[in-house]
Amino acid sequence: MSGTQFTLQKDDWSLHRKGQQDQQRHNEKVKQAIKENLGDLISDESIVMSDGRQIVKIPIRSLEEYRIRYNFNKGKHAGTGDGDTQVGDVIAQGKPDAQGTGKGPGKGQGAGDAPGLDYSEANVTLEDIESILFSELELPNLAPKQPDRVTVDDIDYKDVRKTGLMGNIDKKRTLIESIRRNQLNATGRVQILPDDLRFKTWEDVRKPDSCAVVLAMMDTSGSMGLFEKYCARTFFFWMTRFLRTKYETVQIRYIAHHTEAKEVTEEYFFTKGESGGTICSSAYDLALRLIEREYPSSQYNLYPIHFSDGDNLTSDNEKCVKYVTQLCELSQMFGYAEVNQYNRSSTLMNAYSKYHHPNFRNFVIREKSAVYSALRHFFSQRAGEVKPA
Amino acid sequence: MNQAEMVELEKSIDQMMEIARGYGLDFYPMRYEVCPAEVLYTFGAYGMPTRYTHWSFGKSYHRMKLEYDLGLSRIYELVINSDPCYAFLLDGNTLMQNMTVCAHVLAHCDFFKNNSSFSRTSRDMVDRMASNAQRLHAYEMEYGRSRVESLLDAGMALQEHVDASGYVERKQKMRGRQQERTRHRESRSGSPYDDLWALDGTGAPQEPEKEVPARFAGLPTKDIMLFLIEHSSVLEEWERDVLSVLREEMLYFWPQLETKIMNEGWATYWHLRIMRDLDLNESDTIEFAKMHSGVVLPSRTSINPYHLGLAMWENIEKRWNEPTEEERKRFGREPGKGREKMFEVREMENDISFLRNYLTKDLAQELDLFLFQKVGNDWRVVDKEWEHVRDQLCASRVNGGIPVLYVEDGDHNRNGELYIRHAYEGMELDVKHLEKTLPYLYQLWGRNCHLQTVVEGREVVFTHDGKKTQRKFL
Structure with missing residues (x-):
């Protein structure tokens, strides 16, 4: 009876x-969540400070159920010891930092909450963020540059020939040839003759070498x-990473300025501060000289970007506008970004808000995101602009 | 599992069932299915072979499968409370492991069949969930995937708040009967012989009762899901149907939440006995011992239900097999009644009563149970008093470990607002989760939702008005 049970x-x-x-x-929802949180994600310190080398993991909060x-953090829980546990023993350190109140090092909004027992956090690589971010960005004002240098960077199997290296034999095509011939002759058996052999053959892929140069200018004055x-x-x-997806090589030069400008290293650029007043035209002047000397605009795509708090010497504004016009003529785009957290009135923005040039763009950043x-x-691509073919 | 192993497994299942029956285990006919890891983990994530579609299942499937792939954890089996009882075995297990699993599952099935908590679960849930899934799929076709998904997002956030005690159903039945009686009376009053009743006074026009609005009778209720289904003013018919699917499935799973320690302990106890009765060779014995000890490995930061459950069952057996002098005199316990007692307990108790009635001082000390708490940045042992440990364990099992909420009012402020109270008993709620869940409640109720609880020792009401959540201390 048990057999049927x-x-x-x-x-x-x-x-x-x-x-x-x-x-x-679920993956789709993660993607969507990244997209919605892009503003916070891309200004996340853990990414920007990592130089982009390592994979960055970010909790995607909206996917919590x-x-x-x-x-969990408030209240007692039961555990099982190994026989001689004493009151006061430490069994874990901060680890089951569970279902927390959301207190963490101030990163973006609501970060630092690591749900404990059913720990769930979608890991996002830098690539994930990039692919979504970059799909929203476009290069403005593209113009063909003189294709003086051509690089060979890859080979591509594009062609099929009757002779070639045995290692590159195209089995499928060879068999098809053989079947075709045998059917035509109605021999009734499959036989591969030397004439049937087909080989894959490669071609060199040539690409014009495209270069972009970012001229990063920043106000290092006391303010x-x-x-x-x-x-x-x-x-x-992010700008450099974006340009790298579009150009073969992207160079970046750092120009720091207060009342006078000098070229500096990346580290110096981002960390060192100086005191003093601000004369923005000095940076523009240096940039123009740099372009003239090293990066002729006929060969390079130039992206001068200037960051400042807008606190420029008023008498210098006129000169700035003059230089900016020159820079705009030479470059793909000139960007002026003003970081103005408290909405102060800015002398430089005053001047630029009246200034128009197709290659000129300005923006005020008030918060990190x-x-x-x-x-x-x-x-x-700005509306109304014609995209050069 | 190759063909030869399948034949071997089949033979030993036959043998094990014989042994199990000899011990008095009483189970449904078994349907064992050997399936690959992806499939087993899918079933594990959904809790059922065929269930409706939702991304959260995909998320847990992904996590479980990833942990399995990395060798961090594995589930050995999935057993379904149904008649016949379906059990899914992992293809990648060794023969030995699957034999153990089969024995383990037999005891689970015995528990499903005989424990009183499960007496109200429907045993054809496999098919019902499959047909539920079909219906939900049809809704996706008709109303669009995003609408169904957003409804499920909201519904699943609240699906744990049902009343599995059967109280609601009983009460409804009673209300139904009462209405019938009134209707009966009304029908009488419409007859041509109406005036006759007036003679004996019963038909005299009564004072209209002070009525709670009839539609909110039966408050407070713990069954938030049912309350939403019946009284929400914004849900369409199909949306109520979807919520009732969630509720039905939650009610089916509920007894499993309430008997985790007992059920796992019971199954572990029996796979141990059954495997010992088999004629295993040396290497199989060692493999079995390794697997078993892995299953009952205690943890410092949580309670392993296999470990605690097994220890408690064995303790019960021992105490009723060899009662002390005092127990014999005071309770009239006869020696050698261990098994009998175990079968009685497996029928009558759930985790809370099991712990409360059978976790003894000696056992708690032997197992070195303790309470820990977050002190600063450390998790420290704060209490070893066995009664406190026992009480905390019981408290953590109340309502399956889920906070108890009551709908207090469906017309709060005379404005159709929903008022819910958390039955606070010392454990505070996760405020962040609470604030994120209230919008879901709002989505289903359609008007302002209030939830009263205690934070930092103070009564507080969280209110969501469709745009933002505010808190107000009382």
Whole structure:
């Protein structure tokens, strides 16, 4: 009787995809969440300070499944010891920092909450963020540059020939040839003759070498604080990465200025501050000389970007506008970003708000997440502009 | 599992069932299915072979599968409370492991069949969930995937708040009967012989009762889901249906939340006994011992239900097999009644009563149970008093470990607002989650939602008005 009381089966489950399908949907939601949080994500220090080398993991908050539940951190829980546990023993350190109150090092909004027991956090790589961010950006004012240098950077199997290296034999085409010939002759058997052999053959891929140069200019006068520098840094970080996807090589030169400008290293640029007043035209002047000397605009795509708090010497504004016009003529785009947290009136923006040039763009950053808007503002085709073919 | 192993497994299942029956285990016919890891983990994530589609299942599937792929954790089986009882085994397990799993599952099935908490669960849930899934899919076709998904997002956030005690149903039945009676009376009053009743006074026009608006009778209720289904003013018919699917499935899973320690302990106890009765060779014995000890490995930061459950069952057996002099005199306990007692307990108790009635001082000390708490940045042992440990364990099992909420009013402020009170018993709610869940409640109720609880020792009401959540201390 016991024999009929159970069955044991092993079926073919290979078409069962339900879990994977819902996993896919979850991934879509992660993507969507990244998109919605881009403003906060791209200004996240853990990314920008990492130089982009390592993979960055970010908790995607909106994918938490919210429930009414107990606060794990408040209250007692039972555990099992190994026989001689004493009151006062430490069994874990901060680890089950569970279902927390959301207190963490101030990163973006609501960060630092690591749900404990059913720990769930979607890991996002830098690439994920990039692919979404960059799909929203476009290069403005593209113009063909003199294709003086051509580089060979890859080979591509594009062609099929009757002779070639045995290692590159195209089995499928060879077999098709053989079948075709045998059918034509109605021999009734399959036979491969030397005449049937087909080989894959490669061609060199040639690409014009395209270069972009970012001229990063920043006000290092006393009025530029940590926040202003951080915004600039975030902006340049993403801008360089974006340009790298479009150009073979991207060079970046750093020009720091207060009343006079000098070229500095990256580290100096982002960390050192100086005191003194501000004369922005000095940086523009240096940039123009740099272009003249090293980066002729016939060969290079130039992106001068200037970060300042807008606190320029009033008498200098006229000169600035003059230089900016020159820079605009030479470059793909001239960007002026003003970091102005407290909405002060700015002398430089006063001058620039009346200034118009197709290659000139300006933007005011008031909070960290606005860096994202700045990127979108600078790297977009402006309405009404004709995109050169 | 190759063909030869399948044959071998089949033989030993036969043998094990024989042994199990000999011990008095009483189970449904078994349907064992050997399936690959992806499939088993899918079932694990959904809790059922066929269930409706939602991204959260995909998320947990992904996490479980990832942990399995990385060798961090594995589930050995999935067993379904149904008649016949379905049990899914992992193809990648060794023969030995799957034998253990089969024995383990037999005891689970015995528990499902005989424990009183499960007496109200429907045993054809496999098919019902499949047909629920079909219906939800049809709704996706008709109303669009995003609408169904957003409804499920909201519904699933609240699905734990049902009343599994059967109280609601009983009460409804009673109300139904009462209405019938009134209707009966009314129908009488419409007859041509009406005036006759007036003679004996019963038909005399009564004072209209002080009525609570009839539609909110039966408050407060713990069954938020049912309350939403019945009284929400914004849900369409199909949306109520979706919520009732969630409620039905939650009610089915509920007893499993309430008997986790007992059920796992019971299954572990029996797989141990059954495997010991098999004629295993040396290497199989060692493999079994390794697997078993992995299953009952205690943890310092949580309670392993397999470990605690097993220890408690064995303790019960021992105490009723060899009662002390005092127990014999005071309670009239006969020696050698261990098994009998165990079968009685497996029928009558759930986790709370099991812990309260059978976790003894000796056992709690032997297991070195303690309470820990966050002190500064450290988690420290703060209490070893066995009664406190026991009480905390019981408290943590109340309502399956889920906060108890009551709908107090469906017409708060005379404005159709929903007022819910958290039955606070010392454990505070996770405020962040609370604030994120209230919008879901609002979505389903359609008007302002209030939730009263205690934060930092003070009574506070959280209110969501469709745009933002505010808190107000009382």
